[in-house]
Amino acid sequence: xxxxxxxxxxxxxxxxxxxxxxxxxxxxxxxxxxxxxxxxxxxxxxxxxxxxxxxxxxxxxxxxxxxxxxxxxxxxxxxxxxxxxxxxxxxxxxxxxxxxxxxxxxxxxxxxxxxxxxxxxxxxxxxxxxxxxxxxxxxxxxxxxxxxxxxxxxxxxxxxxxxxxxxxxxxxxxxxxxxxxxxxxxxxxxxxxxxxxxxxxxxxxxxxxxxxxxxxxxxxxxxxxxxxxxxxxxxxxxxxxxxxxxxxxxxxxxxxxxxxxxxxxxxxxxxxxxxxxxxxxxxxxxxxxxxxxxxxxxxxxxxxxxxxxxxxxxxxxxxxxxxxxxx
Amino acid sequence: xxxxxxxxxxxxxxxxxxxxxxxxxxxxxxxxxxxxxxxxxxxxxxxxxxxxxxxxxxxxxxxxxxxxxxxxxxxxxxxxxxxxxxxxxxxxxxxxxxxxxxxxxxxxxxxxxxxxxxxxxxxxxxxxxxxxxxxxxxxxxxxxxxxxxxxxxxxxxxxxxxxxxxxxxxxxxxxxxxxxxxxxxxxxxxxxxxxxxxxxxxxxxxxxxxxxxxxxxxxxxxxxxxxxxxxxxxxxxxxxxxxxxxxxxxxxxxxxxxxxxxxxxxxxxxxxxxxxxxxxxxxxxxxxxxxxxxxxxxxxxxxxxxxxxxxxxxxxxxxxxxx
Numbered sequence: 001x002x003x004x005x006x007x008x009x010x011x012x013x014x015x016x017x018x019x020x021x022x023x024x025x026x027x028x029x030x031x032x033x034x035x036x037x038x039x040x041x042x043x044x045x046x047x048x049x050x051x052x053x054x055x056x057x058x059x060x061x062x063x064x065x066x067x068x069x070x071x072x073x074x075x076x077x078x079x080x081x082x083x084x085x086x087x088x089x090x091x092x093x094x095x096x097x098x099x100x101x102x103x104x105x106x107x108x109x110x111x112x113x114x115x116x117x118x119x120x121x122x123x124x125x126x127x128x129x130x131x132x133x134x135x136x137x138x139x140x141x142x143x144x145x146x147x148x149x150x151x152x153x154x155x156x157x158x159x160x161x162x163x164x165x166x167x168x169x170x171x172x173x174x175x176x177x178x179x180x181x182x183x184x185x186x187x188x189x190x191x192x193x194x195x196x197x198x199x200x201x202x203x204x205x206x207x208x209x210x211x212x213x214x215x216x217x218x219x220x221x222x223x224x225x226x227x228x229x230x231x232x233x234x235x236x237x238x239x240x241x242x243x244x245x246x247x248x249x250x251x252x253x254x255x256x257x258x259x260x261x262x263x264x265x266x267x268x269x270x271x272x273x274x275x276x277x278x279x280x281x282x283x284x285x286x287x288x289x290x291x292x293x294x295x296x297x298x299x300x301x302x303x304x305x306x307x308x309x310x311x312x313x314x315x316x317x318x319x320x321x322x323x324x325x326x327x
Numbered sequence: 328x329x330x331x332x333x334x335x336x337x338x339x340x341x342x343x344x345x346x347x348x349x350x351x352x353x354x355x356x357x358x359x360x361x362x363x364x365x366x367x368x369x370x371x372x373x374x375x376x377x378x379x380x381x382x383x384x385x386x387x388x389x390x391x392x393x394x395x396x397x398x399x400x401x402x403x404x405x406x407x408x409x410x411x412x413x414x415x416x417x418x419x420x421x422x423x424x425x426x427x428x429x430x431x432x433x434x435x436x437x438x439x440x441x442x443x444x445x446x447x448x449x450x451x452x453x454x455x456x457x458x459x460x461x462x463x464x465x466x467x468x469x470x471x472x473x474x475x476x477x478x479x480x481x482x483x484x485x486x487x488x489x490x491x492x493x494x495x496x497x498x499x500x501x502x503x504x505x506x507x508x509x510x511x512x513x514x515x516x517x518x519x520x521x522x523x524x525x526x527x528x529x530x531x532x533x534x535x536x537x538x539x540x541x542x543x544x545x546x547x548x549x550x551x552x553x554x555x556x557x558x559x560x561x562x563x564x565x566x567x568x569x570x571x572x573x574x575x576x577x578x579x580x581x582x583x584x585x586x587x588x589x590x591x592x593x594x595x596x597x598x599x600x601x602x603x604x605x606x607x608x609x610x611x612x613x614x615x616x617x618x619x620x621x622x623x624x625x626x627x628x629x630x631x632x633x634x635x636x637x638x639x640x641x642x643x644x645x646x647x648x649x650x
Contacts, residue, residue, distance in 0.1 A: 069459065122596045122642050125396065125459055129583055130638040137632025247467055254460060292478055296471025302464035303450065310454020 014257035014309060018272045022279065029283045037286060044168065050278040051167035052230040053245070057252040057270055058178045059222030064253055065182075065265045066215045067195040068117060068124035072109075072132035073223040073249070074242040079139055080105040080224030085148040085237030092152050095166075102224035109135065110220020114212040139239045147238040156235060166232050171274075174222060179267040187214055196263030251298050252277045255305055276301070346592070346608035350615055357619030364622050371501075373614045378507035379569070380584060381610040382562035384592070385514055387585040388606055389555040392531045393548060394598030395451060395458025397555055399443065401582050402469035404563035407439035408573035409473050411564070412482035415489065424486050432489075436567075437560030443469065444556025448549035473575035483572035493568030503565045510561055515603045517554070527551055532599030587638045588613050590645060 029037040036042060047054075056073055063070040080102040087093060087101055109131075116127045150156075182188035193201040194211045202208050231237045256273030257265065277298060284294055357364040383400055390397040411432045418428040443465065450461045495502045518524035526547055530537040538544055567573045592609030594601030620630050 116639070120642055120646050122590075122646055123396070123459070126586060126590065126596050126638065126642060129586060130635040130642070133583060133635030133638070134632045135635075137628045137630070137635065140628035141626055141632070247463065250463065251467070254464070290475070290478070292474040293471060295467045296475055299464050299467025299469075299471055303461070303468060306450060306456045306461060306464065307454055310450070310456050314454070 014312075015266060015269045015272065017308075018255070018257060018269060018276065022272055022275050025276070025279050025283065029279065029286060033286050037282070044164065046278050046282050047171065048163065048167040048233070050274060051171040052226045052233065053249050053252065053277075054171045054226075054271075054274040055174050055229060056223050056226035057249045057256075057274055058174050058267070059219035059226075060249055060253045061178065061256065061265055061267065061270045062182075062191060062215045063124075063219045065195045065263065066191050066211060067198060067263065068215075069250075070113065070128045070216065070219050071125060071246055072113060072128040072135065073219055074244070074246050075132045075135040075139070076106050076109045076220050077223035077227030077230075078239045078242045079109060079135060080220075081227035081231050081237045081242070082139065082143060082148065082239060084224075084228055085151070085231060088151050088155055089148060094154065098155070098228060099225065102228040103221040104224075106220035106222070106224025106227075107217040108220070110216040110218070110223075111213055113220070114209075114216035117216065118209045118212045136239070136243055143239055145238070145240060147236050149236040151235065155232065158232075167229055170225060170229055174225065175267055175271055182267060187211070191215055192263050194263075247295075248277070248298075251302055254302055257305075257309065343604055343608050346605070346612050350608070350612040353612060353615045353619060357615070357622065360619075361622050364619055369618055369622060373611075373618050374504050375501050375569070376618075377610055377614050378501075378503040379562055379566050379578075380581060380588065380614065381507050381607070382510060382558050382565065383581055384585045384588045384606050384610060385511065385603065386555040386558035386562065387589050388592075388594050388601055388603075389527075389551050389558070390447075390458055390462075391589055391594050391596060392527055392598060392601050393551050394531055394534065395462075395548075396586070396596070397447065397462045397552070398459065398582065399447065399462040399465040399469060400555070400559045400585070401578055402466040402473070403440050403443040403556065404559050404566060405573065405575055405577050406443075406469045406473045407436040407560055407563045408567035408577075409476055409482060409575070410439055411436040411567060412485070412573040413476070415485055416482065419486055421484060422486075424488050426488065429486065429489055433564055436564050437557055440560035440563060441553050441556040444552040444554070444559070445549060447556075448552030451552065452545040452548035470575055477575055479575065481572050481574040485568065485571055490568055490571055493565050493570070503569065506561065506565065510558060511603055511607060514558070518603060523547075523550060528599065530598075531595075531601075534598075583634065583638075584613070587634055587641070590638060591641045593645065595645070596642075 026038060056077060060070060060073060083105050084098050084102045088098060093101075113124075113128055113131055116131065117124050120127060182191065190201065190206045190211050191214070193204070193206055194208055198208055201211075227242055230241060234241065252273040253265075253270055254273070255276050256269035256271070280298055280301065281294060284291070284297060289297075354364070363369070383404070386400050387397055414432045414435055415429065418432075419425045447458070447462055447465055450456055451458045491502060492506070493503050497505060518528070526537070526542050529540075530542065530544070530547055534544075566578060570577065588609045589601070589606065590596060591613065592601070592607075593605035617630075620633070625633075
C-alpha cells in the first residue's frame with residue numbers, strides 16, 4: 001500500500017515530469033539525427049562538456065535549498081582555478097593536490113559569503129553580487145587578465161580514461177556525495193529545515209550559522225572543482241573564462257525544480273536539469289539553430305517551467321481547500 | 328575615497344542629509360586630488376549621465392518596494408531600443424525627419440518595456456514565483472530575442488530630432504535631465520498622492536496585513552511591474568538616443584549599479600521602505616563618485632571591486648537601521 005502511494009506520489013512529482021520532458025526531448029533529437037545523438041559516444045561527449053557547470057550546479061542546489069542564492073560562484077571558481085594553475089606551474093603536484101587546493105580555496109571564499117549572509121538580513125542575491133564584484137575586480141587587477149597555460153604533462157595529457165574520470169567521473173561523484181549528504185546526514189536535514197523556515201529551525205536548536213557555513217562552503221568547493229574541470233578541459237586558466245556564465249548554471253538548478261517554495265529541491269532533479277540544458281544546447285546545434293537563439297530557448301523553458309509549477313501548486317492548494325470543506 | 332567610506336558608517340543614518348554630506352565630501356575630496364574635477368565639463372558629464380542610471384534605478388526601486396527585484400530591466404531596455412531602431416530605420420529614410428513615425432517608435436519602445444513588466448508581474452503575482460528567478464529567466468529570454476534579431480550586431484543612425492533627446496539641451500539644461508526631472512516628479516506624485524502608491528508602500532512593509540485588508544494583491548504586483556517597465560522604456564529611449572545605437576549587450580554593467588544606488592538611497596531590499604528623494608540623492612552621490620574615479624584614472628577593475636565594497640557597506644549600515 002505504502003509502496004503504491006509512494007509510486008503515485010513520484011508520478012505526480014516535478015522530477016517525474018522533468019524526466020518525461022528529458023526522455024521526449026532525447027527521443028525527438030534521436031529521431032531527427034537518425035539515432036546519432038543517443039550513441040554512447042555522443043552522450044559521454046555531451047556530459048563531458050557540461051560536467052564543469054554540472055558540478056557547480058550541485059553546489060548551487062545546496063544554497064538554493066537553504067533559501068538563498070549565490071551569484072558569486074563563478075568568481076570564486078575563477079580564483080580557485082587561477083591559484084591551482086599557479087600551483088601546478090610552479091610546484092607541479094598531482095591530481096589529489098589540485099582537487100584539494102581548488103576545493104579548499106573555493107570553500108574559504110564561500111565561508112566569507114556565509115558569514116555575510118548570516119550577519120546581514122538582506123537578500124543573499126545582493127550580498128553575493130557584492131562579493132562577486134569585489135572578487136572579480138580584485139582578481140582582474142592582480143592578474144591583469146593574463147591567461148595561464150602550459151601545464152605539467154600529468155595534467156596536460158588527456159587519455160580517454162583520465163578525461164572521463166576528471167569530467168564525468170567527478171560529476172557523478174559529486175552528485176552521489178550530494179545525494180548522500182542531503183538524504184542520509186543530519187546536516188542535509190538541517191539544510192532543508194533552514195530553507196523551509198530559518199526561524200523555526202533556529203528555535204529547534206539548529207545552528208543557522210553552521211548550516212550557512214556548510215552550504216556556502218560546499219558551493220564554493222564545488223565551484224572550485226568545477227573550475228578545475230574547466231581548466232583541465234580547456235588546458236588554460238583565466239579569470240574571464242567562467243565569469244559571466246552564471247545563468248547557465250542557475251538555469252540547470254532552477255529547471256531541476258528547486259527553490260520554487262523554499263526548502264525544496266533534489267539531486268535527481270538537478271541532474272535532470274543538467275541533462276535538459278545539455279540536451280537543449282546540443283539539440284539546437286544538431287538541428288542547426290543559430291547559437292544566438294540559445295539564451296531565448298533556455299530562458300523560455302525556465303519561464304514555462306515556473307508557470308507549470310506555479311499552476312500545479314495553485315491547483316493542489318485549491319484541491320486541498322475543497323477536500324477540507326468536504327470533511 | 329577612504330574619507331567617504333568611514334563616515335558612511337557613522338552618519339548615514341539620517342538619510343538624505345547624510346547622502347548630501349557624503350556627496351559634498353566626495354566632491355571636496357576629488358577636487359583636492361585633482362582640481363580638474365571642479366570644471367564645467369565634469370559637471371556637465373555628471374548631468375548627462377544621471378538621467379539614464381537614475382531612471383533605471385527608479386525602475387529597480389519599484390519592484391524592490393514590494394519585496395522583489397527586477398533583473399531584466401537592462402535586457403528589456405535593450406530589446407525595446409532594438410525594436411525601436413528597427414521601426415525607425417524602416418520608416419524614416421536616412422537624413423529625413425518624420426515626427427509621427429518617431430512618436431510611434433517611442434510608443435513601441437515604452438510599450439515593449441511595459442509589456443515585459445506586465446509579463447513579469449503576472450508570473451510573479453499569479454504563480455507566486457520569486458521575482459528574482461522570474462526576472463532572471465526573463466532576462467535570458469529578452470537577451471536571446473535581442474541577440475537573435477541583431478545577430479550580435481549594433482543598430483544605429485537615428486534622425487537628428489531623435490538624437491536631440493539624449494544629446495540636445497534647452498536653455499543650457501540637457502534634454503534628458505528635463506525628462507528625468509519630469510519622470511521623477513510624476514513618480515513622487517504617484518507614490519505620495521494616489522491610493523496605488525499608498526498600497527504599494529503598505530504591501531512592501533507588511534504583505535500579510537495587506538492581504539487581509541482586502542487589497543487585490545495580484546493587480547497591485549502587476550501594476551508595480553508595469554510602472555517599472557514604463558520607466559525602463561523612458562531610460563531606453565534616452566540611452567539609445569545618447570549612444571545613437573542599440574545592441575543586445577549595451578549597458579550590461581548598469582544592473583549592479585542600479586541595485587547599489589537603490590540600497591544606498593535607502594530602499595530596503597526586503598521591501599516596504601524607500602523614497603524617490605533618497606534615490607535622487609544617491610544617484611547624485613554615485614555619479615559624482617564614478618566621474619571622480621574616472622578623472623583620477625583609477626583602474627576600472629578596482630572600481631568594480633570598490634562598488635562591491637560600497638554595496639556591502641551600504642547594506643551593513645542600512646540593515647542596522649531597519650532593525
